[in-house]
Amino acid sequence: MRYLLAFFALLTLIVVGIAGFRGGTSRKPPIELFPDMDRQPKLRPQTPDPFFPDGRASREPVPGTVARGQPFEDTPFNTGRVPGTTNFVETLPVPVTAALLERGRERFTIHCSPCHGQQGDGKGVTTKLGMAVVGNLHDPRIVRQPDGEIFNTLSYGKNLMQGYAPNIDLADRWAIVAYVRALQLSRLATLEEVPAELRDQLQK
Numbered sequence: 001m002r003y004l005l006a007f008f009a010l011l012t013l014i015v016v017g018i019a020g021f022r023g024g025t026s027r028k029p030p031i032e033l034f035p036d037m038d039r040q041p042k043l044r045p046q047t048p049d050p051f052f053p054d055g056r057a058s059r060e061p062v063p064g065t066v067a068r069g070q071p072f073e074d075t076p077f078n079t080g081r082v083p084g085t086t087n088f089v090e091t092l093p094v095p096v097t098a099a100l101l102e103r104g105r106e107r108f109t110i111h112c113s114p115c116h117g118q119q120g121d122g123k124g125v126t127t128k129l130g131m132a133v134v135g136n137l138h139d140p141r142i143v144r145q146p147d148g149e150i151f152n153t154l155s156y157g158k159n160l161m162q163g164y165a166p167n168i169d170l171a172d173r174w175a176i177v178a179y180v181r182a183l184q185l186s187r188l189a190t191l192e193e194v195p196a197e198l199r200d201q202l203q204k
């Protein structure tokens with residue numbers, strides 16, 4: 001019992017000694033029990049700081065930063081759909097140039113040909129590895145689809161196919177759509193559509 005009383009008296013002294021002087025002023029430097037918490041090597045937002053040449057602690061966002069909650073621009077280029085509707089756009093929202101097709105050919109070879117084959121006929125290398133149903137891009141059902149639907153399929157996937165939006169940026173996805181159209185045309189065009197000076201080469 002005596003020890004308990006002595007301990008209690010000591011504890012009271014310690015508590016009063018530490019807590020009792022809180023808020024009091026003193027000329028002596030304060031005791032910092034955890035100095036690394038009092039003084040953290042970090043920058044506080046909206047404060048001056050000499051660390052960066054412009055003297056500001058807050059940094060400008062990296063160019064191209066998309067703010068959280070920033071409204072997604074409802075344009076055909078971003079969505080493949082007619083703005084304000086769920087209808088797919090009929091044609092590409094970008095001008096079709098030789099450079100676009102060349103880019104599309106390259107990207108198609110990288111991202112699509114393993115499954116769909118270099119010609120888009122669905123006979124890619126993965127069919128040999130057991131992938132049974134791969135869409136044949138020359139299927140009339142797919143030829144009739146609007147450009148926006150192809151864009152949607154390759155962006156977000158369809159049935160067994162996964163989406164490639166995270167892997168391929170928007171402009172490249174449209175380049176691929178343009179190239180898929182060129183592939184389809186390569187099987188559908190008539191001889192009359194080929195420029196006269198090139199027809200001979202084809203008939204050989």
Ligand code: HEC
Pocket residue numbers: 108111112113114115116126133134135137142150153154158159160161162164176180
């Ligand atoms: C990993 C294999 C794989 C890759 C890579 C792939 N696809 Fe597919 N794709 C499929 C399969 C499988 C289907 C058939 C899906 C089904 O109907 O179940 C398909 C179907 C399609 C269709 C037809 C969709 C429909 O309306 O039925 C289109 C168009 C298409 N792919 C375009 C592309 C394009 C463009 C790329 C390149 C960006 C691509 N795919 C890459 C496997 C792939």
